[in-house]
Amino acid sequence: MPVQEGAGAAGAAIRTRRVQATRAAAYDVMLADDLAGSRAEALARLVEGRRVPLVSTPTVGRLHARALYRDLLARGVQAGMMELAGGEVEKTLDAVARVCERAMAQELDREALLVGVGGGVCTDVVTMAASWIRRGIGHVRVPTTLLGQVDASIGIKGGVNFAGKKNYLGCFHPPRAVLVDPCFLRTLPAPQVRYGLAEIVKVGVAWDAPLFELVEGAAHAFGPGGDPAAVRETVWRAIVRLLDELEGNLYEDRGYRRVADFGHTFSPMLESAAGFAVHHGDAVAVDMALSAVLAAEIGMLDRAECTRIVRLLRQLGLPVTHPLLTPERCVHALRETALHRGGSVNLVVPVAVGRAAFIASAGDVDPRALARALALLAATGAPAGAG
């Protein structure tokens, strides 16, 4: 599906990437720009004539969502507003039920649209609530974190953690639209920038070398006094390239070999083992580093390429090792992942920057190589030879 420049669904001149979720349903991921005045206008057009409860968190509410809410009211939209507690530990069935309760109090009809304004936890909870209410109402996502904008909010999944397991319960429920505005990132704390960069690096390593190079060159653009234009280009490329990859298998019913799972095999275990005190972005970085060094150890990846990957992660301030990542837990994670991927682990490992391969069976992951890779990363924070 081609990317459009020009008048998007919202009428303003903003870039859009249409995603064909099913034969009958498509949604637009739109790149708005608050500085150009297109954010609130785009949202108002999207929700015109509907009841729209906004769901946010206290911090995002204070910084952005309450202003957006007032703006919608001023434009005559029947908006409501509620705030959830933030953070991964709040990604629960209870949080979803609270959103449903508030939605019910607002007497939503089936045409109503929930609008999630926040990070990945907020939009995941909103997606799940929308999928439940009256057996499914529409929703719009306005991701305010880098991780939300380039990853969590642009696909069709919602999910919550359950009984200590990351995303054990969830849904496939396409949004009506996703409104991405990199202007939100100016208020984002540094760690949150790092978490999002991890997912961008994922795309770069696994199937888009030019994006990897873009991040190598533009890492500082995301920091204070950075370059907004470089940020917009990097964010948009990451979005488009991820959607290119996801679109053929959005419902994950066409096979379990997905390069987009790179960095997502050991990381759910690390997050769970840490009681979600390790952030998803950091956990993905650790997983990518481990997968890369493992690939180098078993001869699938050139050592220099491996070094380049681990070095970029470290440059971005991302961790590449964690004490909870023991060989035993890693072996257990391989088994757990196989349960979720149709019986085969399909571990994604890089074979070069921009290209990945699969190790199909958990049994094919040499436990000694895995232990060596863990030890190397723990000892030096970088693979042997990287200095």
Next chain:
Amino acid sequence: MPVQEGAGAAGAAIRTRRVQATRAAAYDVMLADDLAGSRAEALARLVEGRRVPLVSTPTVGRLHARALYRDLLARGVQAGMMELAGGEVEKTLDAVARVCERAMAQELDREALLVGVGGGVCTDVVTMAASWIRRGIGHVRVPTTLLGQVDASIGIKGGVNFAGKKNYLGCFHPPRAVLVDPCFLRTLPAPQVRYGLAEIVKVGVAWDAPLFELVEGAAHAFGPGGDPAAVRETVWRAIVRLLDELEGNLYEDRGYRRVADFGHTFSPMLESAAGFAVHHGDAVAVDMALSAVLAAEIGMLDRAECTRIVRLLRQLGLPVTHPLLTPERCVHALRETALHRGGSVNLVVPVAVGRAAFIASAGDVDPRALARALALLAATGAPAGAG
């Protein structure tokens, strides 16, 4: 889709009705017969090679599900077994979460199948749990009540009550198969038979006069010492005729004018107002009687036809009036229903036995006619002139 007689998907000679849920996914509703030995065999074939936690209730467990579980184990199936408390008040998010918790303990992969063995509450909860686990695993429904067999279990919906509202939260999640065996009905308490007959009468009144006549002639067949062959024929016709009607709009995204909503406008309010102490089947009967008498009052339905409808309901032991059904609540129910049907109430009223029409707007329901209809039913339990 034609009904098949002969070798079904389970290999045994059982009747099946294939339902095309989406372009890519279909499921079979199968008429098994335990007396002919086809029930357990059919289920074992359906779940072959999968992990299958059976979910049931204590009563159904004692009567049927534990035997089915042992039978599956004996056939080498990796089955598990759990029991939920039964009853409409148990149709909650909590019950769904409990099923998920047990499923997680059994380390289900994405190929696992939940199997719901019980009434409509059990299969609704199981459907919702299956839709959540790992973003959707498969499930099989084995309805053991008449209402489950002819209505609640054969479509693609699951749902729970929430904050006092009937089915406010739910999902569309097609089953892999539905195994209907009228032999289960031999252990069914008399009220449960009545509840199921209400849904059969619904189909008869709203779009299938021959089914209505079948019930007029075979009402006693469902009682003790009744005629199993007549029961099978009536159940199967009710199933096939309901699926004929539902199949074109299973996801309810092709309009809100559905004759299958007959009896389902005032009934959710009655169930909620009674704290679910009035059973769904009884509430539907009261709703159908009210809709029929209202139609007669406003000249849309011949009085003799109206009498025939109300008389059959009474013959079947079904209520046609309830003290909680006040004019105020009815008006509120019309408004609530409109929220769920795209803004228009689309009240279904019979214009003859076997044919229905819609009253599009809540404003078109004359409140005086509604009050007269309520008074008539309350005073006599039958419309004026029915004696």
